Amino acid sequence: MIEQKINYIHNNPIEAGFVNNANEWRLSSANEESPIKIDEL
Numbered sequence: 001m002i003e004q005k006i007n008y009i010h011n012n013p014i015e016a017g018f019v020n021n022a023n024e025w026r027l028s029s030a031n032e033e034s035p036i037k038i039d040e041l
Contacts, residue, residue: 010022010030022030 006029010028013019013025013028014022019025022028023032025031026033
């Protein structure tokens with residue numbers, strides 16, 4: 001269920017039309033250069 005929520009959060013900027021890929025959003029944990037990180041589950 002946690003992974004489902006993480007995927008939902010990653011896809012929000014895509015669904016809103018701000019970016020084409022989750023890793024393009026500056027404050028996404030999907031972006032390796034983001035200051036936000038997710039610990040391993």
